[in-house]
Amino acid sequence: MRAAGFDVGIGMVLANVGFYFVVLTAAATLHASGQTDVQTASDAAEALRPLAGDWASLLFALGIIGTGLLAIPVLAGSVAYATAELFGWDEA
Numbered sequence: 001m002r003a004a005g006f007d008v009g010i011g012m013v014l015a016n017v018g019f020y021f022v023v024l025t026a027a028a029t030l031h032a033s034g035q036t037d038v039q040t041a042s043d044a045a046e047a048l049r050p051l052a053g054d055w056a057s058l059l060f061a062l063g064i065i066g067t068g069l070l071a072i073p074v075l076a077g078s079v080a081y082a083t084a085e086l087f088g089w090d091e092a
Contacts, residue, residue: 030038036048045060053058084091 026044027039029051030036030044030047033050034046035043038044038047041060041064045057048056048060083089
């Protein structure tokens with residue numbers, strides 16, 4: 001369990017560092033394109049137009065879909081632990 005705790009801790013730190021740079025890059029891109037009041041996902045996709053051209057909407061959609069796919073293993077693990085708890089099975 002100690003190794004698993006270390007693994008989870010390192011993973012969370014690296015994920016947060018990665019997310020920080022995603023937010024920083026998005027903010028720099030939006031600011032450079034003059035978009036300072038983004039209210040919808042459509043506005044954010046439109047702000048990518050100077051960077052990605054006519055493919056901005058597709059690029060944004062692929063990013064959103066990719067983010068959703070990253071959640072699948074986390075949700076699967078959570079359900080596995082919850083199921084093991086429910087039925088009293090060994091979780092390790």
